[in-house]
Amino acid sequence: MRCGSMVxxxxxxxxxxxxxxxxxxxxxxxxxxxxxxxxxxxxxxxxPGGTVLxxxxxxxxxxxxxxxxxxxxxxxxxxxxxxxxRINNYQSFGARFTGFLVAPTTASNYALTVNxxxxxxxxIDGVTYDSDWITKAYGxxxxxxxxxxxxxxxxxxxxxxxxxxxxxxxFSVQGATVIPPPPTTAPEPATVVLVAAGLxxxxxAARRRRA
Numbered sequence: 001m002r003c004g005s006m007v008x009x010x011x012x013x014x015x016x017x018x019x020x021x022x023x024x025x026x027x028x029x030x031x032x033x034x035x036x037x038x039x040x041x042x043x044x045x046x047x048p049g050g051t052v053l054x055x056x057x058x059x060x061x062x063x064x065x066x067x068x069x070x071x072x073x074x075x076x077x078x079x080x081x082x083x084x085x086r087i088n089n090y091q092s093f094g095a096r097f098t099g100f101l102v103a104p105t106t107a108s109n110y111a112l113t114v115n116x117x118x119x120x121x122x123x124i125d126g127v128t129y130d131s132d133w134i135t136k137a138y139g140x141x142x143x144x145x146x147x148x149x150x151x152x153x154x155x156x157x158x159x160x161x162x163x164x165x166x167x168x169x170x171f172s173v174q175g176a177t178v179i180p181p182p183p184t185t186a187p188e189p190a191t192v193v194l195v196a197a198g199l200x201x202x203x204x205a206a207r208r209r210r211a
Contacts, residue, residue, distance in 0.1 A: 027060025036094030036160035040133035043123040043156035047096040054079030064172030091164035103148035135162035
């Protein structure tokens with residue numbers, strides 16, 4: 001096998017490894033907006049929620065995530081110092097969570113709980129499981145079993161906060177792992193060159209052994 005072929009075949013796998021390494025300590029991607037749409041957005045479209053306050057992947061556990069938007073410290077930790085002062089005094093803002101539910105096996109009984117204040121729309125693999133786009137004091141949106149196929153199941157949770165009382169979004173699924181979507185940025189050029197050089201060296205060594 002020629003060295004170029006080895007490099008060409010290995011680079012896609014390299015991209016997956018680098019993506020996993022960059023996202024290793026994050027469980028979900030969240031984008032916070034300073035407003036929210038009056039009607040529930042389509043999960044297949046960019047969230048039409050006004051100005052983006054921040055986009056981050058820095059919280060969660062293996063099986064879900066929980067964020068208290070009414071905590072200035074929590075919002076500032078997620079989006080940077082002073083971010084909490086830019087979400088309309090904790091009212092009339094929104095967020096979009098995206099990621100994958102990684103299921104070990106195909107089954108129909110993965111236990112899911114969604115608890116938000118206020119509204120939410122949850123879509124998994126293109127299927128909407130909860131559309132609770134209303135102002136409510138507290139309480140779960142969806143509680144029950146959902147089907148997942150083995151491997152990555154993409155999900156989107158859209159969230160909005162109305163009156164400035166409480167503001168939180170809790171999400172958990174038992175038996176599956178929550179991971180963020182792959183990064184949209186390419187690996188650092190120097191990293192790609194370094195690894196490619198290493199793969200090229202491996203190809204040269206292999207040819208010498210065959211000789």
